[in-house]
Amino acid sequence: MDIPYTVEERPDTGLFNAKLGVWLFLASEVMLFGGLFSAYVFLRYGAPVGAFHEWGQELNIPLATLNTLILISSSVTMVMSWASLKLNDFKKYKLYMGLTLLCALGFLIIKYIEYTAKFDHHIYPSTNTFYAIYFTLTGLHGLHIIGGMIVLYYFWIPGSKMWESKPEQFTNRIEIAGLYWHFVDLVWIFLFPVLYLL
Amino acid sequence: MGAPTHHEVSFYRKYIWSTDHKIIGLQYGITALIFLLVGFLLMMIMRWQLAYPESAVPLVGSIFGEDGMLLPEIYNSLGAMHGTIMIFLGIVPLAVGAFGNYIVPLQIGAPDMAFPKINAASYWCYFVGGVVMMSSFFTAEGAARSGWTSYPPLADFEVGQTMWLIGMIFLITSSLLGSINFITTIIQLRAPGLTWMRLPFFVWAQFVTSFLLVLAFPPLEAAAVLQLMDRVAGTSFFLPSGLVVSGEVLGVSGGGSPLLWQHLFWFLAHPEVYVLILPAMGIIAEVIANNTRKPLWGYNSLVFAVVFLGFMSFIVWAHHMFITGMGTTMSAFFQTTTMIISIPSIIILSAFFISLWGASIRFNTPMLFALAFLPMFGIGGLTGLPLGFAAADIYLHDTYYVIGHFHYVVAPGTIFGLFAGIYYWYPKITGRKMSELLGKLHFWPSLIFMNGVFMPMFIQGLAGVSRRLWDGGLEYAHASGVLHWNEFMSISAWLLGLAQLPFIFNIFYSLKRGEKVDKNPWGATTLEWTAPSPPLPHVNFEKIPEVHRVAYEYSVPGRKRDFTPQTEPKKG
Amino acid sequence: MSSGHHTADIQSHIKVYMTVFAALAALTIITVAASYMDLSTGEAIFLALTIASVKGSLVASYFMHLISERALITWILMLTAGFFFVLMFIPMASFIDQAQVG
Numbered sequence: 001m002d003i004p005y006t007v008e009e010r011p012d013t014g015l016f017n018a019k020l021g022v023w024l025f026l027a028s029e030v031m032l033f034g035g036l037f038s039a040y041v042f043l044r045y046g047a048p049v050g051a052f053h054e055w056g057q058e059l060n061i062p063l064a065t066l067n068t069l070i071l072i073s074s075s076v077t078m079v080m081s082w083a084s085l086k087l088n089d090f091k092k093y094k095l096y097m098g099l100t101l102l103c104a105l106g107f108l109i110i111k112y113i114e115y116t117a118k119f120d121h122h123i124y125p126s127t128n129t130f131y132a133i134y135f136t137l138t139g140l141h142g143l144h145i146i147g148g149m150i151v152l153y154y155f156w157i158p159g160s161k162m163w164e165s166k167p168e169q170f171t172n173r174i175e176i177a178g179l180y181w182h183f184v185d186l187v188w189i190f191l192f193p194v195l196y197l198l
Numbered sequence: 199m200g201a202p203t204h205h206e207v208s209f210y211r212k213y214i215w216s217t218d219h220k221i222i223g224l225q226y227g228i229t230a231l232i233f234l235l236v237g238f239l240l241m242m243i244m245r246w247q248l249a250y251p252e253s254a255v256p257l258v259g260s261i262f263g264e265d266g267m268l269l270p271e272i273y274n275s276l277g278a279m280h281g282t283i284m285i286f287l288g289i290v291p292l293a294v295g296a297f298g299n300y301i302v303p304l305q306i307g308a309p310d311m312a313f314p315k316i317n318a319a320s321y322w323c324y325f326v327g328g329v330v331m332m333s334s335f336f337t338a339e340g341a342a343r344s345g346w347t348s349y350p351p352l353a354d355f356e357v358g359q360t361m362w363l364i365g366m367i368f369l370i371t372s373s374l375l376g377s378i379n380f381i382t383t384i385i386q387l388r389a390p391g392l393t394w395m396r397l398p399f400f401v402w403a404q405f406v407t408s409f410l411l412v413l414a415f416p417p418l419e420a421a422a423v424l425q426l427m428d429r430v431a432g433t434s435f436f437l438p439s440g441l442v443v444s445g446e447v448l449g450v451s452g453g454g455s456p457l458l459w460q461h462l463f464w465f466l467a468h469p470e471v472y473v474l475i476l477p478a479m480g481i482i483a484e485v486i487a488n489n490t491r492k493p494l495w496g497y498n499s500l501v502f503a504v505v506f507l508g509f510m511s512f513i514v515w516a517h518h519m520f521i522t523g524m525g526t527t528m529s530a531f532f533q534t535t536t537m538i539i540s541i542p543s544i545i546i547l548s549a550f551f552i553s554l555w556g557a558s559i560r561f562n563t564p565m566l567f568a569l570a571f572l573p574m575f576g577i578g579g580l581t582g583l584p585l586g587f588a589a590a591d592i593y594l595h596d597t598y599y600v601i602g603h604f605h606y607v608v609a610p611g612t613i614f615g616l617f618a619g620i621y622y623w624y625p626k627i628t629g630r631k632m633s634e635l636l637g638k639l640h641f642w643p644s645l646i647f648m649n650g651v652f653m654p655m656f657i658q659g660l661a662g663v664s665r666r667l668w669d670g671g672l673e674y675a676h677a678s679g680v681l682h683w684n685e686f687m688s689i690s691a692w693l694l695g696l697a698q699l700p701f702i703f704n705i706f707y708s709l710k711r712g713e714k715v716d717k718n719p720w721g722a723t724t725l726e727w728t729a730p731s732p733p734l735p736h737v738n739f740e741k742i743p744e745v746h747r748v749a750y751e752y753s754v755p756g757r758k759r760d761f762t763p764q765t766e767p768k769k770g
Numbered sequence: 771m772s773s774g775h776h777t778a779d780i781q782s783h784i785k786v787y788m789t790v791f792a793a794l795a796a797l798t799i800i801t802v803a804a805s806y807m808d809l810s811t812g813e814a815i816f817l818a819l820t821i822a823s824v825k826g827s828l829v830a831s832y833f834m835h836l837i838s839e840r841a842l843i844t845w846i847l848m849l850t851a852g853f854f855f856v857l858m859f860i861p862m863a864s865f866i867d868q869a870q871v872g
Contacts, residue, residue, distance in 0.1 A: 035420025
């Protein structure tokens with residue numbers, strides 16, 4: 001027999017399994033980034049007064065602002081790709097998912113530019129504790145973007161065949177992937193001001 | 199839903215990459231038991247050194263150098279890996295991965311876990327993590343040697359630590375995948391009629407345990423990444439400025455803090471100790487209810503206590519850090535929360551004790567281990583109280599007293615609970631009972647020698663003998679009066695090892711020669727005993743059970759049998 | 771199948787998504803502009819985190835549908851948030867408390 005509530009919702013909780021699963025995963029991710037944010041707080045307290053602010057002046061605010069807007073856009077295109085499926089518009093889904101991936105790629109390219117600029121100026125994780133936590137936080141976030149891109153690519157091309165045989169389950173999967181993607185955006189919404197503006 | 203489909207499955211899909219929770223549970227169980235044995239062997243070697251500090255280790259001594267003597271570095275490696283293997287490769291995979299995986303879906307009347315493929319992935323992630331950890335012994339540098347607690351600055355430089363960190367990342371990932379699966383399964387896949395307050399206590403225990411894992415492990419994963427960065431990227435997350443190593447000032451940026459590691463580490467490691475004990479408490483509950491032929495006393499209190507315990511476990515961690523120069527406000531805070539957290543533990547233990555009152559006790563092997571658990575865990579828990587008081591802890595921290603405390607809780611505590619579970623559920627898993635005679639031959643010496651190993655540790659600790667000393671304290675005058683206990687403890691440890699042989703033999707022997715049983719050999723009430731022994735591949739039950747009753751309807755007056763399964767409909 | 775998502779519902783959701791997008795973009799500009807203001811460190815931190823929290827809430831409530839999500843999910847997140855704040859504040863608090871001793 002099949003596992004119940006894979007697609008249909010369980011009456012008393014109102015959830016299908018994967019939705020609960022992904023939120024639990026996101027809860028664990030909150031604690032993961034939480035550990036790193038906690039490190040930021042601790043290290044900032046331990047540094048000389050004003051040191052973190054001063055060291056952060058080297059960062060490129062305009063580029064990061066652009067990146068923030070790009071990532072927010074990717075969140076919109078992501079939710080639109082899910083909405084398109086709910087409206088039975090597979091073509092629109094492909095368009096929006098493609099745009100999401102494009103935005104993600106743009107984000108990574110800008111990050112690459114930022115990182116190489118730092119390295120050119122001999123600024124590395126080993127330079128001081130601010131850059132240590134900066135590279136680690138943005139690096140881990142970047143890895144999450146890459147991981148997300150792999151999953152989204154799968155749903156964009158190879159896995160999109162599922163729409164033909166099991167459209168409801170496929171739509172659910174896109175919703176789940178979207179939740180992950182929005183979370184990655186959410187982390188950046190906090191990362192950006194903390195690292196670049198404070 | 200109808201008859202399960204029969205299709206030819208390759209050996210690979212049936213036994214290696216299986217998505218059946220029962221196979222995965224067995225994979226976890228077998229792997230974990232092997233690791234427990236390995237961890238135990240490491241300790242037996244260490245205990246030779248402690249008993250006979252300047253003599254060559256027999257049998258395996260040739261591995262450690264020409265004269266077979268245990269070098270301090272090797273001793274430290276064995277110590278660090280003993281702790282790591284026992285906790286992360288042994289106990290948790292056995293308690294949660296094996297018992298949880300096998301039993302929880304059955305006890306809630308589900309055909310499998312909510313995410314069977316993720317379940318398989320979590321096992322193989324654990325396996326890879328285990329391989330990484332064990333292979334560290336065979337690298338040129340050797341295995342980690344900075345304690346299972348891996349404190350910087352030492353762990354930032356010491357050999358073997360990089361592999362440890364990589365291994366931990368795999369193990370933590372495995373744990374996260376597993377705990378997400380458990381929580382979703384318990385919430386979503388309970389059979390019709392199985393409301394929350396009808397759940398067996400074992401399921402509640404696993405539920406709370408999974409919450410601890412999902413929320414507490416990630417900060418350690420973050421810390422592991424930071425320590426890896428310190429080791430390979432030259433960062434100074436945990437390295438203060440001006441640190442001198444081997445007579446030279448370290449050429450790093452500095453500005454970091456070893457305390458940051460301690461906070462992130464213990465944020466996980468304290469809830470981790472409850473991960474170690476809760477599944478065992480769950481097993482004890484099942485075994486006691488079944489073998490007293492009475493409902494558990496105080497079911498509602500037990501549920502409240504275990505949930506409260508889980509919540510509190512997140513805010514006591516710095517009682518492991520009382521000697522870091524903490525201010526009075528913070529130590530008062532953590533001392534208070536630590537005292538409060540002892541209350542639910544006491545409620546749980548008391549409920550178990552009271553459950554024995556007026557009972558018709560069956561003294562089979564699972565029950566013997568369950569009964570022994572009670573005073574043993576009692577000693578473990580009570581000896582934790584002085585450690586929870588900041589003032590007393592200043593003296594006792596990092597002494598053998600701590601080692602005695604936590605081993606009492608985990609060894610004759612959790613491990614006895616796990617033994618009880620193995621003897622209790624073996625018939626469900628294999629269709630045969632384990633030998634009672636061999637079970638008793640396992641139990642009695644184990645109980646005696648557990649106490650032989652760990653009781654003297656309190657004496658040594660109170661005398662001020664520090665832990666992690668490769669020569670057992672030989673060089674310290676204040677230890678001289680209590681060092682004679684070392685030989686006694688070591689001999690107890692080796693005899694404890696021998697006492698496990700009947701158990702190991704029993705497992706294999708009973709597969710072929712054990713008394714054959716049907717669905718419910720113990721006359722139990724919970725859902726797993728309505729499935730065949732072993733349960734059907736992939737679907738478990740012939741049809742999904744419907745639950746009508748609470749978990750422990752034993753000896754209800756006026757009924758013919760002294761137990762009523764949860765599936766039995768109510769009349770009228 | 772997610773509950774009650776009919777075509778008309780989805781269309782109105784799309785309007786909301788676009789509104790939220792505009793709000794997020796605006797708040798991004800605002801937070802950058804605010805960083806050039808002459809504020810004390812404490813004020814700057816408070817302002818930046820407040821704006822970020824508003825942005826985050828918008829993403830969570832509307833893109834992630836939390837606003838209409840089941841109570842169970844919200845409870846799990848509140849529990850997580852609680853422990854997140856413990857992890858943020860307690861180590862910092864013990865750092866401060868310690869500094870006062872010596």
